[in-house]
Amino acid sequence: MTDLPQTRGRLTPDRPLNDLTWLRVGGPADWLFQPADPEDLAQFLAALDPSVAVFPMGVGSNLIVRDGGIRAVVIRMGRGFNAITVEGTRVTAGVAALDAHVAKKAAEAGVDLTFLRTIPGAIGGAVRMNAGCYGSYVADHFVQATAITRAGEMVTLTAEDLNFRYRQTDLPEGWVIIEAVFEGAKGDPQELAGRMEAQLKKRDETQPTKDRTAGSTFRNPAGFSSTGQADDSHELKAWKVIDDAGMRGATLGGAQMSPMHSNFLVNTGGATAADLEGLGEEVRKKVFQHSGIELHWEIMRVGEPG
Ligand SMILES: Cc1cc2nc3c(=O)[nH]c(=O)nc-3n(C[C@H](O)[C@H](O)[C@H](O)COP(=O)(O)OP(=O)(O)OC[C@H]3O[C@@H](n4cnc5c(N)ncnc54)[C@H](O)[C@@H]3O)c2cc1C
Numbered sequence: 001m002t003d004l005p006q007t008r009g010r011l012t013p014d015r016p017l018n019d020l021t022w023l024r025v026g027g028p029a030d031w032l033f034q035p036a037d038p039e040d041l042a043q044f045l046a047a048l049d050p051s052v053a054v055f056p057m058g059v060g061s062n063l064i065v066r067d068g069g070i071r072a073v074v075i076r077m078g079r080g081f082n083a084i085t086v087e088g089t090r091v092t093a094g095v096a097a098l099d100a101h102v103a104k105k106a107a108e109a110g111v112d113l114t115f116l117r118t119i120p121g122a123i124g125g126a127v128r129m130n131a132g133c134y135g136s137y138v139a140d141h142f143v144q145a146t147a148i149t150r151a152g153e154m155v156t157l158t159a160e161d162l163n164f165r166y167r168q169t170d171l172p173e174g175w176v177i178i179e180a181v182f183e184g185a186k187g188d189p190q191e192l193a194g195r196m197e198a199q200l201k202k203r204d205e206t207q208p209t210k211d212r213t214a215g216s217t218f219r220n221p222a223g224f225s226s227t228g229q230a231d232d233s234h235e236l237k238a239w240k241v242i243d244d245a246g247m248r249g250a251t252l253g254g255a256q257m258s259p260m261h262s263n264f265l266v267n268t269g270g271a272t273a274a275d276l277e278g279l280g281e282e283v284r285k286k287v288f289q290h291s292g293i294e295l296h297w298e299i300m301r302v303g304e305p306g
Pocket of ligand 1: 171
């Protein structure tokens, strides 16, 4: 690939992606594109040969990039895409804004988007994945998003366009979300801050938050995430069916199903993407053999094998 359009941003050929993902694995992108701002991104996409694939990424907290890397222009947004503004109970966030920052800024202004506080991704990934926890999802607070199509046109996306489902949305291939607007209930800033502290504490007690993971590996067969309430049912939780199949703590190369939370896949140090994906597939097989339940990956796996 040679003739890429001019940009005011940054284009890096053959850029390894391992340091840009939470699991710290992954081969190179043909190109890593860091656009300067939305106009730069729109012009670049309009001028880019339509046969060239593009892959937008956030902060890589839900990704396994395979060892052979990605044959595409990988788009990663930073400054120029991270503004957060609050007007009344509406919060507008650029896609590079971290979920945690959005939650904190909203809370300071007395708006409750506290559910975003403990999710380690950025806003683009949150919308794309319909991220959520403790009983709230992006879908519950979503007003609209702005995206740039593969042809470089700026469009507004409604909830209907995105068709939010548990950890899934419909976003056409190559479209890049650049901004989203959320609505939160009014709350007392101090009370909201206290709730976020409690959520952080709960995470640290129940999940391997200090390890290299990508959060939940598989969607819960029940079709929803933990509510965080004491009466939560665990029968169809992914961690429960993995436990029942005896796979808590299972290893393959440098990959391990966390002894602390069996639905978290951990890079214990030297794992390759193949170790991580291979162990995940082994878990799916064992769970199916044990209970007849077919687990579906929540972690997105992209790129080519090494
Ligand atoms: C410790 C830990 C805990 C977690 N807990 C939770 C949780 O409680 N709830 C939850 O929902 N998730 C959780 N996750 C998973 C993850 O944080 C979320 O899925 C998050 O929304 C992903 O955001 P990201 O910026 O990292 O996206 P990435 O991982 O970089 O990308 C994820 C997907 O979104 C797409 N995408 C990203 N940005 C854009 C964009 N601008 N335009 C179009 N597509 C885009 C990518 O193409 C990819 O398909 C956890 C992860 C970790 C590591």
